[in-house]
Amino acid sequence: MTWAGDGRSEGVPFPVEEEGLPSQAGRKGKVFLALFGSLLGLGLCMIFGLAIFGAPWTPRWLDTGVPPDRLSEGVPFPITLSDRSGRIYPLILVRTGEQIRAFPMQPPGVSCLLKIEGLELVAECAGCRFTADGRLLAGPCASPLPTYPARIMGGSIWININRLQ
Structure with missing residues (x-):
């Protein structure tokens, strides 16, 4: 396995195996970042909605x-x-x-x-x-x-x- 910047790869920003395919660690990281970003976006949308329209369980x-x-x-x-x-x-x-x-x-x-x-x-x-x-x-x-x-x-x-x- 090689890392970007060690002189043996072409500057790929994630770990690669010898065949040039992303390693398992690189794939898991991308999946984690995609899920984390989606949940963060959903959470921010919910907070924004509650701030604008008010929570339905709170008295108005x-x-x-x-x-x-x-x-x-x-x-x-x-x-x-x-x-x-x-x-x-x-x-x-x-x-x-x-x-x-x-x-x-x-x-x-x-x-x-x-x-x-x-x-x-x-x-x-x-x-x-x-x-x-x-x-x-x-x-x-x-x-x-x-x-x-x-x-x-x-x-x-x-x-x-x-x-x-």
């Missing part, structure tokens, strides 16, 4: 910009939020005591948006009526309205848009 809290004292007790308050990717979340906020609930404006299984009629939420296309706290009053809808977790941080209402309960 969005600031509504609405102070909690702006909500009247039991009165639905419509709001539209958007995240960094541009996805739009139409919501209805309702305060009952110290608790704040955030309902999606489109109930599950219904093709239309909720309308606010006084203190009730109405899905006209399905004929469903809900109370301001999300309980089903009438209509073919099978369950109460799901809610997004909401909390007050820094004098504003924040909504976790990843977890519909």
Whole structure:
């Protein structure tokens, strides 16, 4: 076996056997570098994707910009939020005591948006009526309205848009 630069080869950058073919060590090194480079590239792409879009297992809290004292007790308050990717979340906020609930404006299984009629939420296309706290009053809808977790941080209402309960 000869090495490049020892005077017996033509400057090949990897060890060669007498026939001029790469040795087993040279082939293994190339395979290792190819696999390592591929894994490194894949890892960097994943890190970049998580940095841009956020990890799916982490909660994404969005600031509504609405102070909690702006909500009247039991009165639905419509709001539209958007995240960094541009996805739009139409919501209805309702305060009952110290608790704040955030309902999606489109109930599950219904093709239309909720309308606010006084203190009730109405899905006209399905004929469903809900109370301001999300309980089903009438209509073919099978369950109460799901809610997004909401909390007050820094004098504003924040909504976790990843977890519909």
